[in-house]
Amino acid sequence: MTSAGRRLPVFAHLPRYRAALAQLSVSAGLVVDDVRGAVAVVPGSGDWWQAMGAARAGGAVAVVLSDPGMLPPGAMDGSLWPADLPVIVDRPGLRADVIVDSMQARRSSPPRMVTIDSAAPAAGMAGIILDGVGWARSLMGAGLELRSGASTPGATMALLEARKAGAGMPATLMATRTGGRRPGGLIRLVAHGEVRTEVTIDQPAGLVRVETGGEDGVFRAPIRYEEPARLALRRAVEACTSGEPTPDLADLLADMAVAADIGAL
Amino acid sequence: MPWNVGILGAGPGVAALHLPVLGRLWELFTVKHMADSGSGRARNLAVSLGATWSAAERELLADHEVEVVAICSPPAEHSRQIIASVAAGKRAIFCEKPLATSKEEAAEAIAACRAAGAVLLVGTNHLFDSAWGRARHHLVALEGHVQSISVTLALPPNDRYHQLVAEGGPFVAARRGRPDLTDPAVAASVLRQLLMGLAIHDLPAVRDIAPGIDEVVYARVASPVGYLVGYRAGGVLVQLALTMLPQGPDALWRMSIGTTHDRVEVDFPPAFVQAGSATVRVRNVDAQWVTYPRDPEDGYEAEWRLLAALLQGTVPMEYDELLADAHYGIDLADAAAAKLLEGVRP
Numbered sequence: 001m002t003s004a005g006r007r008l009p010v011f012a013h014l015p016r017y018r019a020a021l022a023q024l025s026v027s028a029g030l031v032v033d034d035v036r037g038a039v040a041v042v043p044g045s046g047d048w049w050q051a052m053g054a055a056r057a058g059g060a061v062a063v064v065l066s067d068p069g070m071l072p073p074g075a076m077d078g079s080l081w082p083a084d085l086p087v088i089v090d091r092p093g094l095r096a097d098v099i100v101d102s103m104q105a106r107r108s109s110p111p112r113m114v115t116i117d118s119a120a121p122a123a124g125m126a127g128i129i130l131d132g133v134g135w136a137r138s139l140m141g142a143g144l145e146l147r148s149g150a151s152t153p154g155a156t157m158a159l160l161e162a163r164k165a166g167a168g169m170p171a172t173l174m175a176t177r178t179g180g181r182r183p184g185g186l187i188r189l190v191a192h193g194e195v196r197t198e199v200t201i202d203q204p205a206g207l208v209r210v211e212t213g214g215e216d217g218v219f220r221a222p223i224r225y226e227e228p229a230r231l232a233l234r235r236a237v238e239a240c241t242s243g244e245p246t247p248d249l250a251d252l253l254a255d256m257a258v259a260a261d262i263g264a265l
Numbered sequence: 266m267p268w269n270v271g272i273l274g275a276g277p278g279v280a281a282l283h284l285p286v287l288g289r290l291w292e293l294f295t296v297k298h299m300a301d302s303g304s305g306r307a308r309n310l311a312v313s314l315g316a317t318w319s320a321a322e323r324e325l326l327a328d329h330e331v332e333v334v335a336i337c338s339p340p341a342e343h344s345r346q347i348i349a350s351v352a353a354g355k356r357a358i359f360c361e362k363p364l365a366t367s368k369e370e371a372a373e374a375i376a377a378c379r380a381a382g383a384v385l386l387v388g389t390n391h392l393f394d395s396a397w398g399r400a401r402h403h404l405v406a407l408e409g410h411v412q413s414i415s416v417t418l419a420l421p422p423n424d425r426y427h428q429l430v431a432e433g434g435p436f437v438a439a440r441r442g443r444p445d446l447t448d449p450a451v452a453a454s455v456l457r458q459l460l461m462g463l464a465i466h467d468l469p470a471v472r473d474i475a476p477g478i479d480e481v482v483y484a485r486v487a488s489p490v491g492y493l494v495g496y497r498a499g500g501v502l503v504q505l506a507l508t509m510l511p512q513g514p515d516a517l518w519r520m521s522i523g524t525t526h527d528r529v530e531v532d533f534p535p536a537f538v539q540a541g542s543a544t545v546r547v548r549n550v551d552a553q554w555v556t557y558p559r560d561p562e563d564g565y566e567a568e569w570r571l572l573a574a575l576l577q578g579t580v581p582m583e584y585d586e587l588l589a590d591a592h593y594g595i596d597l598a599d600a601a602a603a604k605l606l607e608g609v610r611p
Contacts, residue, residue: 147483178524
């Protein structure tokens with residue numbers, strides 16, 4: 001519900017968002033005829049940047065970008081996007097609430113190094129690398145840059161670096177192409193340091209696990225049962241209500257730039 | 266009758282690791298003699314075992330009761346002590362990793378053992394862990410091809426584990442000041458030492474499935490102490506990562522092998538604590554996870570049992586494999602150090 005006490009209209013065709021709207025019956029409601037004044041749900045397949053532009057031109061008050069695929073470098077220019085038009089990016093492998101869980105469990109202890117191991121069929125590889133980069137950025141608290149790497153027909157490895165407060169923090173990525181017909185893939189990420197965060201995202205297996213370890217033992221974050229679509233819509237309502245800028249789009253474009261560099265190895 | 270063992274060195278690896286293992290394998294080995302370079306630690310350890318002690322390697326090698334020499338001294342001494350042990354007529358040598366610090370030294374040590382028919386075993390304990398054998402079997406049996414290998418180590422101070430398996434510490438020498446890793450020459454030297462001291466645990470197993478080193482793609486040291494090395498071995502990409510921390514969670518020592526079908530993860534237990542074999546997990550192409558049961562015996566015990574089998578002649582000596590393993594580690598350490606210095610030196 002907006003600050004004006006009305007349901008926020010949501011313009012969505014994707015079934016999972018329509019289902020999520022049924023779970024947000026107080027704060028949001030479906031509109032089917034016009035995006036003006038509504039939150040526009042933009043599918044992340046195809047040229048979603050153009051679709052987002054169309055939603056903006058149509059008068060949307062916010063955009064939820066659903067599971068965006070990689071676009072070619074240069075296809076997007078984040079600086080052209082108006083800062084007062086919130087964008088919530090729904091990335092199934094990079095849920096905002098799970099990221100918050102993992103950060104809170106670290107209690108501000110910075111990682112010394114991050115290692116990302118991932119595996120996916122060729123069709124899902126770009127998305128897995130994108131989410132792996134996003135996880136590393138989130139846990140390291142800084143954007144990444146590619147330093148070096150190599151690729152074979154079966155795998156890609158990369159040395160990355162995040163710069164924070166003038167210091168470089170290294171990260172590595174190993175992405176292995178596997179067989180399999182199920183969509184998505186596996187991310188095994190470890191943020192090393194005095195506190196260790198171990199993240200396992202296995203989309204085909206339906207597994208999301210975040211464990212935080214220290215000398216006293218290991219804490220496993222609770223399973224987040226809220227549907228990603230509901231989470232994304234709820235965040236969109238909150239953004240529209242608060243007027244606070246959201247970092248999702250800038251983060252996505254930064255991750256995509258790094259993932260594109262890795263993909264070009 | 267058990268084989269009589271003489272141990273060169275009395276550091277934490279001996280006190281916390283080999284002596285307990287040999288105690289467990291009393292029917293195969295008896296510690297007869299211990300020698301250090303004058304620290305007095307050998308005496309303290311030997312007394313509790315009823316063994317002889319000396320402050321010089323020469324006396325231990327001259328001890329006719331000693332049949333098996335366990336070389337647990339600093340790496341720079343290893344090849345020379347192997348050759349000296351063979352010259353003293355010893356039947357077998359257990360040498361802590363690495364076998365040698367240069368290819369020439371490795372070749373000389375192997376040649377001496379081969380000429381004398383002496384048994385030689387290098388203590389790369391992960392290679393002998395039954396869990397690795399299971400993982401290796403899985404990789405051979407499945408249809409897929411190995412595409413990638415990641416070996417990731419995150420290690421707290423060893424003293425945490427020494428205290429659980431030994432008395433009389435601290436076993437780790439006081440820190441002499443942190444090396445200046447901003448100096449490329451120092452960084453390259455540290456990188457080489459870390460690879461020869463820690464990565465060497467797994468390199469024989471890595472070589473088993475990714476022989477050869479075609480190109481080191483990147484190599485750097487990491488703060489506070491660690492490394493990141495990536496290299497290409499034929500069609501396989503290999504990545505090694507280490508971070509050593511002053512405090513934090515228990516050790517993580519994981520080898521992950523990605524194939525066209527499956528992903529195999531081998532989690533080794535912390536060093537020293539004799540917590541059984543590694544844990545092997547397999548994620549197959551249908552995203553099913555299988556975790557294999559662990560064995561109570563760890564790689565340390567297995568390597569000593571293998572030494573007994575070599576002495577009994579039930580297992581053949583493979584000198585060429587030992588030499589190839591040594592060359593692999595030395596080649597990688599040299600190439601990684603050179604990569605780190607690339608573009609720095611005029």
